[in-house]
Amino acid sequence: MSTTTPTIRIPGPAGFPLIGVLPYLSRDPCGFCLKAAAEGDGLVRLNAGPIKVYLVSHPDYVQQILVTNAANYIKGSMMDGIRLALGNGxxxxxxxxxKRQRRLMQPAFHARRIQDMVEHINKVVADGLKRWTPTIERGEPIDILTETIHLNIEIIMNTLFGATVESERSTRLLDLTNKVFHGMTERVWTFFLPRWIPTPGATAYQQAITSLDEEIYSIIATRRANPVEHEDLLGMLLSIQDEETGERMSDGQIRDEIFTLxxxxxxxTASGLTWTWYLLSQHPKVAAKLREELDQVLGNCPPTYEDLPKLTYTRQVIDEAFRLYPAFPMFFRSSVDTDILGPYQLPGGSQIILSPYATHRDPRYWDNSETFDPDRFAPERFDARVRHAYYPFGKGQRMCIGEPMSLTIAQILIATIVRAYEVELAPGVVITPRYAMTYQPRHGLPLILRPRSDKH
Known part of the structure; x- marks a missing residue:
């Protein structure tokens, strides 16, 4: 860090009077951030209504914010609309x-627990393929985004609650979760408004949160009233005790963590997988190379936890898909004190957008940055410079706790489906991305799955 105070003005587009660039951010935040980052030098000032927001995309600045000086950057007011739903998770x-919550929850994501999930993941995928079979046999398209969300919901529900949530309640939880997720997306770009100012959809958002609260607290109360040991995340959260203080989590804390996860x-994970299948449908040579690895490693058997490290090209395909289409294309932070980023002085109290989407597509850090090339993640090419510019799950101590689980689910779903089917985009479909906290095709992804022509 420099010992002198830089005087270089942070560049950025002016936008409209009074409202600045907010119309661009709300309409197409990822596309706008990509364009603004390309015209800047890794740090761009954005006028967003009455306040200044700073877009950060340079890998060195990202490293400083998320790792080397992370204590200066908190989850601030840009998270308020999200915090309304997720509480203090x-x-x-x-x-x-x-730090306390992370320490308490880390054991839930150890390798042994993820290994125990594999059998259930395989069952969920096998049941999903059976459900899709009539549609596949008719040659009709499947909306792989919707179907992958349903598969992922089954996996996550089992991880959180085991077999203790009946299907009717599971459906209700999914419906409420979709409403809350939609409300969170709508609140992102109203962060600068006082809470007392009414915004469209605010009442429905709060009602959905309240209803989901009732469902979660009911499940917690039932478990507390019947203290049988359960091998799921809720059971672990109810039983863990802080070694330093002896405290257990309150119902409110458990609710916040369940909500968050x-x-x-x-x-x-469903969004990332959807883009992976889209890219495979557009790159048949990559799909063929992927199938060769799957045939060699798995044969006719479902993937096991021990197989996953051997599926090196499968992992490269997923990593490259997550580079082009990170599930969370933007992270939000607020600076506490003034900091120096390269030649710039970033004021304290600033609102910050970190954009993996922009960094991952910047030709200053990636060769042929818009090209789908899984081989760029081969060990001989994925060097320190490239690794420095890759952060789909974040960086540092706040890197996503669920990354190992997400990648395990992704590898198993890709391995199982791609090994059995060739995927192609339904005729006439035009894919338009949208930002909805995650990054996904606006109208889903209709794919036609055809049984492999080279294998019976």
Missing amino acids: LFTSNGDFW FLAGYES
Whole structure:
């Protein structure tokens, strides 16, 4: 960090009078951030209504914010609309409280627990393929986004609650979660408004949160009234005890963490997988190379946890898809004190957007940045420079706790479906992305799955 105070003005587009660039951010935030980052030098000032927002895309600046000087950057007011739903869970909390919660929850994501999930993941996928079979046999398209969300919901529900939530309640939870997720997306770009100012959809958003609260608290109360040991995340949250203080989690804390894992987990992996299948449908040579690896490693058997490290090209395909289409294309932070980023002085109290989407597509850091090339993640090419510019799950101590689980689910779903079917985009379909906290095709992704022509 420089010992002198830089005087270089942080560049950025002016936008409209009074409202600045807010119309661009609300209409197409990812496209706008990509364009603004390309015209800047890794740090861009955005006028957003009455306040200044700074877009950060340079890998060195991202490293400073998320790793080397992370204490200066908190989950601030840009998270308020999200915090309304997620409370003080891992995704939104700060400081010592966050560290405590992370420490308590880390065992739930150890390798042994993820290994125990594999059998259930395989069953969910096998049941899904059976459900799709009539549609596949008729040669009709399947909306792979919707179907992958349903598969992921089944996996996440089992991880959170085991077999203790009946199907009717599961359907109700999914419906409420979709409403809350939609409300969170609508609130992102109203962060600068006082809470007392009415905004469209605010009442429906609060009602959905309240209804989902009732469902979660009811499940917690039932478990507390019947303290049988359960091998799921809720059972673990109810039983864990802080070794330093002896405290257990309150119902409110458990609610916040369940909310966070459910809302952040169910759609992010599904969105990333959807783009992976889209890219494979557009790049048959990559799909063929992927099938060769799957045939060699798996034969006719479902993937096991021990198989996953051997599926190196499968992982490269997923990594490259997550580079082009990170499930969470933007992260939000607020600076506490003034900081120096390269030649620029970033004021304290600033609102910050970090954009993996923009960094991952910047030709200053990636060769042929818009090209789908899984081989760029081969060990001989994925060097320190490239690794420095890749952060689909974040960086540093606040890197997504669910990354190992997400990648395990992704590898198994890709391996199972691609090994059995060739995928092609339904005729006449035009894919338009949209930002909805995650990044996904606006109208889903209708794919036609055809049984492999080279294997019976």
